[in-house]
Amino acid sequence: MSILYVDHEINNLNSFKASFRRDAEIFVASSTSEGLRILNEQKIDVIFADHQMPGMTGLEFLKQASSNFPASVRVLLTGNAYTDEFKIAAEKGYFHNYINKPWDEQQLRHLMMSHTS
Template sequence: MENKDSKIAVLYVDDEENNLVSFKATFRLKYKVYTAISGAQAIDIVKNTPINIIITDQRMPEMTGVEFLEEIIKINSDPMRILLTGYTDMGAVIDAVNKGKIFHYLNKPWSEEELDQTIQRAYEIYADRKNIMETYSKLEVSNEQLEFLLRQKLLS
């Protein structure tokens, strides 16, 4: 379970360095911000760092945002995923939903308030999902223990 006092870990991926600097300057006090200038760099971060929320630009060289998110799902499907793009490309949106399993889609330039609210909502779902999985694991153990006790009682 996440420590309630710890900051939400957000990874922002964009091939435009000015956007990375702007995002970090805007959200660094509220969140634990990680930035990556490419999908490959972001994959390394996800492999080595616990991340709660991933925000990625769609149009990047070498790997689109959707392609990046598809790779992330293979590595760690836990982080909530948000696609951000300056272009209204319905094909990209559909791919993001179907392949990248995104939580939300936002247009650039992003509004600080809207992006912040989206991060907060995504984290609520992330935390709820973690709690459900922990409860499910505990129930599985309890069920196994009850089955064992029942077998013991039936055998005696």
Template sequence: MAIGVLYIDDEVNNLNSFKAAFRRDFEIFTASSAKEGRKILDTQEIGVIITDQRMPGMTGIEFLESILPVYPDTIRILLTGFSDINAVMDAINRGQVYKYLVKPWQNDELKMYIENALEIYNLRKENKELARKLNAAYAELDAFGKPRA
């Protein structure tokens, strides 16, 4: 199963444009609200979340901050039509955002950021698996009473 890219935006035209631009390159999921996005996160392996900042009910930063405890390895990108310096600082500090981009996006640029974000996500997964294997090996050594290297 391919690792997914989730784009959340309350504007249906943006969702359709995103899906049309990137469906050949990535496993794309779209949601028109934070609530809908959370349902997708709970059922699919999502490596990258791209969310609009200004949405009704919950901002993009609030959404990204809310999912951190459950999905800490997912790479987060904030996309907005407004260049608000406070939103940028909040995104970096509270939502642990990898990139902050202003609409309208450039397909080539956004594709590059998604590819880079997926690479980071995969490296995080690989590191966790290697750490798990190393800890299992240490536990096995400890069981035999052998000193660690």
């Protein structure tokens, strides 16, 4: 299984990689443009994207990923409340799951395993 985690906070990227490196091949990106480059170069099974990204939001990133990489499981991470905008985006299939930050390692691991079994 390969996972891409997109977040502009380097500490979050490092924590994610340390937590899940034994479970999957982990790719991290500190910008949405870097995330799109990785998606174009690697086969990614699960995409986690922080919503509060500079330039392009995580939701916009996942919308683009849903068009170009529809087989991927897409997860939005955010510290914001679940809004109508998120609900509509989920209904359109832009993302499959929504996780509140700070994320819980066991919750993420369970989510990863449920989508790959």
